[in-house]
Amino acid sequence: xxxxxxxxxxxxxxxxxxxxxxxxxxxxxxxxxxxxxxxxxxxxxxxxxxxxxxxxxxxxxxxxxxxxxxxxxxxxxxxxxxxxxxxxxxxxxxxxxxxxxxxxxxxxxxxxxxxxxxxxxxxxxxxxxxxxxxxxxxxxxxxxxxxxxxxxxxxxxxxxxxxxxxxxxxxxxxxxxxxxxxxxxxxxxxxxxxxxxxxxxxxxxxxxxxxxxxxxxxxxxxxxxxxx
Amino acid sequence: xxxxxxxxxxxxxxxxxxxxxxxxxxxxxxxxxxxxxxxxxxxxxxxxxxxxxxxxxxxxxxxxxxxxxxxxxxxxxxxxxxxxxxxxxxxxxxxxxxxxxxxxxxxxxxxxxxxxxxxxxxxxxxxxxxxxxxxxxxxxxxxxxxxxxxxxxxxxxxxxxxxxxxxxxxxxxxxxxxxxxxxxxxxxxxxxxxxxxxxxxxxxxxxxxxxxxxxxxxxxxxxxxxxxxxxxxxxxxxxxxxxxxxxxxxxxxxxxxxxxxxxxxxxxxxxxxxxxxxxxxxxxxxxxxxxxxxxxxxxxxxxxxxxxxxxxxxxxxxxxxxxxxxxxxxxxxxxxxxxxxxxxxxxxxxxxxxxxxxxxxxxxxxxxxxxxxxxxxxxxxxxxxxxxxxxxxxxxxxxxxxxxxxxxxxxxxxxxxxxxxxxxxxxxxxxxxxxxxxxxxxxxxxxxxxxxxxxxxxxxxxxxxxxxxxxxxxxxxxxxxxxxxxxxxxxxxxxxxxxxxxxxxxxxxxxxxxxxxxxxxxxxxxxxxxxxxxxxxxxxxx
Numbered sequence: 041x042x043x044x045x046x047x048x049x050x051x052x053x054x055x056x057x058x059x060x061x062x063x064x065x066x067x068x069x070x071x072x073x074x075x076x077x078x079x080x081x082x083x084x085x086x087x088x089x090x091x092x093x094x095x096x097x098x099x100x101x102x103x104x105x106x107x108x109x110x111x112x113x114x115x116x117x118x119x120x121x122x123x124x125x126x127x128x129x130x131x132x133x134x135x136x137x138x139x140x141x142x143x144x145x146x147x148x149x150x151x152x153x154x155x156x157x158x159x160x161x162x163x164x165x166x167x168x169x170x171x172x173x174x175x176x177x178x179x180x181x182x183x184x185x186x187x188x189x190x191x192x193x194x195x196x197x198x199x200x201x202x203x204x205x206x207x208x209x210x211x212x213x214x215x216x217x218x219x220x221x222x223x224x225x226x227x228x229x230x231x232x233x234x235x236x237x238x239x240x241x242x243x244x245x246x247x248x249x250x251x252x253x254x255x256x257x258x259x260x261x262x263x264x265x266x267x268x
Numbered sequence: 269x270x271x272x273x274x275x276x277x278x279x280x281x282x283x284x285x286x287x288x289x290x291x292x293x294x295x296x297x298x299x300x301x302x303x304x305x306x307x308x309x310x311x312x313x314x315x316x317x318x319x320x321x322x323x324x325x326x327x328x329x330x331x332x333x334x335x336x337x338x339x340x341x342x343x344x345x346x347x348x349x350x351x352x353x354x355x356x357x358x359x360x361x362x363x364x365x366x367x368x369x370x371x372x373x374x375x376x377x378x379x380x381x382x383x384x385x386x387x388x389x390x391x392x393x394x395x396x397x398x399x400x401x402x403x404x405x406x407x408x409x410x411x412x413x414x415x416x417x418x419x420x421x422x423x424x425x426x427x428x429x430x431x432x433x434x435x436x437x438x439x440x441x442x443x444x445x446x447x448x449x450x451x452x453x454x455x456x457x458x459x460x461x462x463x464x465x466x467x468x469x470x471x472x473x474x475x476x477x478x479x480x481x482x483x484x485x486x487x488x489x490x491x492x493x494x495x496x497x498x499x500x501x502x503x504x505x506x507x508x509x510x511x512x513x514x515x516x517x518x519x520x521x522x523x524x525x526x527x528x529x530x531x532x533x534x535x536x537x538x539x540x541x542x543x544x545x546x547x548x549x550x551x552x553x554x555x556x557x558x559x560x561x562x563x564x565x566x567x568x569x570x571x572x573x574x575x576x577x578x579x580x581x582x583x584x585x586x587x588x589x590x591x592x593x594x595x596x597x598x599x600x601x602x603x604x605x606x607x608x609x610x611x612x613x614x615x616x617x618x619x620x621x622x623x624x625x626x627x628x629x630x631x632x633x634x635x636x637x638x639x640x641x642x643x644x645x646x647x648x649x650x651x652x653x654x655x656x657x658x659x660x661x662x663x664x665x666x667x668x669x670x671x672x673x674x675x676x677x678x679x680x681x682x683x684x685x686x687x688x689x690x691x692x693x694x695x696x697x698x699x700x701x702x703x704x705x706x707x708x709x710x711x712x713x714x715x716x717x718x719x720x721x722x723x724x725x726x727x728x729x730x731x732x733x734x735x736x737x738x739x740x741x742x743x744x745x746x747x748x749x750x751x752x753x754x755x756x757x758x759x760x761x762x763x764x765x766x767x768x769x770x771x772x773x774x775x776x777x778x779x780x781x782x783x784x785x786x787x788x789x790x791x792x793x794x795x796x797x798x799x800x801x802x803x804x805x806x807x808x809x810x
Contacts, residue, residue, distance in 0.1 A: 056378045056456070069450070069454055073447045073450055088493065173503075174501055194510045196509065197503050
């Protein structure tokens, strides 16, 4: 325990590290590696998407044309804005501006919540239009007309990918929101200093990653098939 | 060796075992050494569960028409045997037990980079294990450990979802372990411990961690999709709706072939340590052996298609996968040759860990060479789906990985427990395991070559002699595994006190006391020499 006591005066330094620099480097490498695992995780899904889009392009085209492109575009803007506020909160933590850190973190949470709200509206639309694979699958009217040429079974696979990909993405957003809340509480207590702000940076990198996933999802799901 | 006599052990000094008492001090510990012991107990439990499934199967196969269970039950037995042994014993075995214990000690650090994540990984493992145990009790699962679609997604009415959730969850424990090791090895090496001064066990752990970090997420997403398909029948793997079952196999083997190297690479690392120590020589071709671990990790990601030669993959893909599978044999062979060259003119002693390591080399070579039969397109068509495959991968995973694991446990047991075990019993157990193993699995090569398919509850009467031999061997093997369990537990209380370096081995883990103090080292050591400086040490001692 003498070891921990010796380090005791340095706030935020865990006992297994020699100094804050080593800890910061380890944290940074850790989160980047975690993001690599996330890329592999989503990568399997993207690979499966690519194969079925190649096999059943017209079904994917039809499915894509049913999505509400305005809501998707709005969400893209909201999420990009949240990445900006996230970056600003990391910057504020680095410069030791506690109030700005908290403000930007809360702004990020509000934008994240907006994204999830819009996503919820979109999901609800899918139930209204009966294009939820397996659970509520009975496309009718205009949806049916758009989906029929590609085959309804194959369109169901498209919507499976739509829900699996955006659903996993939304799950990551929800986890990110919880992490942001944790950061807000810690930042208000004044845990972060210009010497120790790794948690803000780490969560920031995670948030940007989730943002980037959406940057890929938006064109892959909403913009395929020469809509305009 | 001179350090041994310098330590008066009148009173047990403070160490990680007596630093704190009570169940809370274990279940909420962040000490990598205690977490390693938590894993040791848990994987031993799962090993016995998985082993008992195997015992039931071997009893059943004593008679051609099946001696014990219904065919449906037999299907569940081999499925659960595979799932438990692979995901809950072999994959965590050396990394989570020996790796957890040794990586910080070997790099000269006070703990892993992320101790809380390390504890979390154990809890994740336990939750995944509970799901799997639940599924076993609630009716079992009969898809085979590979969960091939559309059987697992559409036709099986067993506990596919619960097992899928269990495997999915457990995957994250191995991701976190791998992540922790990579960061620790990169950022926390003691002063002077350059990459090429690291013990080869660390290189093996590093290569293993790369596979865990890159491969396991793909298994996670695959299992996730499978569970969705099983629950909702959306069609992604179902040919009836236009889905492609082969896609499942591609995604599954993209992880599950590299997973074989998650099991064998750590054992290779253990064997490198043991061979060097008991031959009193630096490992021949240290750098090549180190790089061969990384080469296996990289090439291992490019050979998954050799599991699919006969499942409808294109012939050209088969050709390429066959070639790549031959390539991955090269770094494995390099290791075997270099161990052999290390033994040449070494001053060899045959303590128990060395016996396990020698057993590993022999059995792994058999398993590796028979792998080449299966990597060749033409012979694979004949041998695929037969007992030849069963024998082949048991030579790798049981003959290789489990022998390496037991060798490692015996090698580092004095460090882990602070006690010595009876060497005679350990040597006897090693011999019994070696004999029992070969008696169990060598007949299966013959059975497979003669055409007996795997995963069948019945077989033609002319195969009975070989099957009875195999079942008899399994009995011997089972006894062999029980003996270490008894004397290792015995040694914890009654074994002679171990000095800090009973084998006279090099490496930082032997420079601290046995068992190590909670903070590992009184002072962070400084490394001034290469790994395995045995000759130099002996010259200085004389």
